[in-house]
Amino acid sequence: MAIVAQTSRFSRIAWPTLAWVVGLIFFFPIFYMVLTSFKTDADAVNPDMLFSFTPTLENYANMTDNYDYWRFATNSVIVSVFATLFALVVGVPCAYAMAFNPSRATKDVLMWMLSTKMLPAAAVLYPMTFLTKNVFGLFDTHFLVILVLCLINLPIVVWMLFTYFKDIPKDIIEAGKMDGLTTWGEVKEILIPLAWGGIVSTALLTFIFCWNEAYWTVRLTTIDAATLSKLIEGNRAPEGLFFGRLSAVSTAAVGPIIVLGWFCQKQLVSGVAFGAVK
Amino acid sequence: MGSIVLKDVNKKFGETEVIPPLDLEINDGEFVVFVGPSGCGKSTLLRLIAGLEDLTGGQVNIDGKDVTEVSPAKRGLSMVFQSYALYPHMTVRKNIAFPMRMAGIDQATQDAKIDAAAKSLNLTDYLDRKPGQLSGGQRQRVAIGRAIVREPSAFLFDEPLSNLDAALRVGMRLEIMELHKKLNTTMIYVTHDQVEAMTMADKIVVLQAGVIEQVGSPLELYHKPRNKFVAGFIGSPKMNQIEGAEAAKHNAKTIGIRPEHVDVSKTEGTWKGVVGVAEHLGSDTFIHVHETGLDVGEGDLFTVRISGNIEVSHGDTVYLTPQMDKLHKFDAQGLRIE
Numbered sequence A: 001m002a003i004v005a006q007t008s009r010f011s012r013i014a015w016p017t018l019a020w021v022v023g024l025i026f027f028f029p030i031f032y033m034v035l036t037s038f039k040t041d042a043d044a045v046n047p048d049m050l051f052s053f054t055p056t057l058e059n060y061a062n063m064t065d066n067y068d069y070w071r072f073a074t075n076s077v078i079v080s081v082f083a084t085l086f087a088l089v090v091g092v093p094c095a096y097a098m099a100f101n102p103s104r105a106t107k108d109v110l111m112w113m114l115s116t117k118m119l120p121a122a123a124v125l126y127p128m129t130f131l132t133k134n135v136f137g138l139f140d141t142h143f144l145v146i147l148v149l150c151l152i153n154l155p156i157v158v159w160m161l162f163t164y165f166k167d168i169p170k171d172i173i174e175a176g177k178m179d180g181l182t183t184w185g186e187v188k189e190i191l192i193p194l195a196w197g198g199i200v201s202t203a204l205l206t207f208i209f210c211w212n213e214a215y216w217t218v219r220l221t222t223i224d225a226a227t228l229s230k231l232i233e234g235n236r237a238p239e240g241l242f243f244g245r246l247s248a249v250s251t252a253a254v255g256p257i258i259v260l261g262w263f264c265q266k267q268l269v270s271g272v273a274f275g276a277v278k
Numbered sequence B: 001m002g003s004i005v006l007k008d009v010n011k012k013f014g015e016t017e018v019i020p021p022l023d024l025e026i027n028d029g030e031f032v033v034f035v036g037p038s039g040c041g042k043s044t045l046l047r048l049i050a051g052l053e054d055l056t057g058g059q060v061n062i063d064g065k066d067v068t069e070v071s072p073a074k075r076g077l078s079m080v081f082q083s084y085a086l087y088p089h090m091t092v093r094k095n096i097a098f099p100m101r102m103a104g105i106d107q108a109t110q111d112a113k114i115d116a117a118a119k120s121l122n123l124t125d126y127l128d129r130k131p132g133q134l135s136g137g138q139r140q141r142v143a144i145g146r147a148i149v150r151e152p153s154a155f156l157f158d159e160p161l162s163n164l165d166a167a168l169r170v171g172m173r174l175e176i177m178e179l180h181k182k183l184n185t186t187m188i189y190v191t192h193d194q195v196e197a198m199t200m201a202d203k204i205v206v207l208q209a210g211v212i213e214q215v216g217s218p219l220e221l222y223h224k225p226r227n228k229f230v231a232g233f234i235g236s237p238k239m240n241q242i243e244g245a246e247a248a249k250h251n252a253k254t255i256g257i258r259p260e261h262v263d264v265s266k267t268e269g270t271w272k273g274v275v276g277v278a279e280h281l282g283s284d285t286f287i288h289v290h291e292t293g294l295d296v297g298e299g300d301l302f303t304v305r306i307s308g309n310i311e312v313s314h315g316d317t318v319y320l321t322p323q324m325d326k327l328h329k330f331d332a333q334g335l336r337i338e
């Protein structure tokens, strides 16, 4: 008895402590970024001024003056929203087919789709740039960024939706068939209402992934379709890094998504748990 | 109207043939029960009729029309699932209205039918609840309500009562039978409970491994089982089947005698045995007898059913006398000998 009581007291204290420690480790870079964004570029690289410095808003003022933050932000919103939408428009029917009319290949197809995420992006950098720039002339267009973001997120989208749809009893879909539903009717009347929570989680996560994506958005855009990731990247001046300025830009870039994530915490956690939390 | 004819219907899942080609005729207004052990293909056969499964070969006719290629909804059948399969996000009212909404029936007619169905199924007070807030029996009623309002030419039930407790089952069984009497619509009912089969059916279809072993009225199956399988499957407790010398005396490979067709005496009789367990049900007593010296298969168990009560206890010697006119005889192929 004593031992049981002890272990449970131990775990009551130990686990939350561990969680806090891990949480703080993850949070620290963000905290440091926000902190640095209020320092001058000179203060930012001065180790003596790690925590004691005179805060300034200069970096933020510069940002809107010099780089047109809002254009990059608008681009980020546009490409993230449309890439998410298209991924769902393709992903929902795809996951529906896999969940309710599986064939022997379904599991393999799912694995294969996921395996494309293991392909190193750098491996296709040259063909992608060459083809989009010189062959299709799509370089630095919204369309291209949306297409690429949509495609790289599709495996996750299909996989997530598939796990949600699979939880819906097949009987209910069949009852719908008996009652006169068409395939589209099944999706609209049964699938979407029943898996709504899962679809929203998937959408949120995809949106966040799109917003944060940097590899392709940086490399496939220059001005017109450039997103906030590109803005951050663009602040790496050749003569060295302006840490204060960079931090302000970064804070402004990740700010919206952190706020979004904060408000949708619950939905996101259940989403990442892949339907396990219900 | 609702006569259903299956011609050469068969079904394979991949390489495994679950239902070898079979023929079956179901007349309009009949209450037909598919019964058989688990995995014998009852649900599959029902789903083939419903159109939820594609046929591998053969043809399904409803009211003389070939519906093999017709979608489930257009076959004019209603199905009640074992899991109820209600739409969890809709209220009871919306659930019942759903097939009518799909068929484009006007609101006034819908409301009238919902009210009538709710009244006859005791659901009036629950129309605005969601299925999650109902008991199992109420959910089953909603499922039946949803099936009724379509006015189908036939109802298909797949083990609709197996998720209910025993008392509720008996009640719902009666309700379904009343419904059949009232509507006079064809009903096909799948169960593996042979009591349900015997009490509800006009016609029982006994299936084993996808093969129809016998089709007939409950009493036909009880009195004249076509083979050993049906003899053993229909009736509870099971028929005693005896092989060996005792069977040879009757020029048969196997003889069968139902537990209720054996007289018990403490002093004299044809066979002699030792009482194992006696189950007293009040109205009946089941006596399980061992060491009869008969070849009754593994378990060495001979069961007797006596109406009323009899004072026997474990280890007593009893004498058993079969009622000769109730004896069933089967040949080496297991087929009935008249």
Ligand SMILES: Nc1ncnc2c1ncn2[C@@H]1O[C@H](COP(=O)(O)OP(=O)(O)OP(=O)(O)O)[C@@H](O)[C@H]1O
Pocket (backbone or CB within 6 Å): B013, B018, B036, B037, B038, B039, B040, B041, B042, B043, B044, B045, B192
């Ligand atoms: N989709 C399927 N794919 C492969 N095999 C299947 C499929 N559906 C059913 N089967 C097989 O077909 C056989 C018949 O199944 P079915 O569900 O019709 O049995 P059942 O008589 O309804 O049994 P139960 O009383 O347990 O419900 C079983 O052996 C089952 O494994």
Ligand SMILES: [Mg+2]
Pocket (backbone or CB within 6 Å): B042, B043, B044, B158, B159
């Ligand atoms: Mg079944």
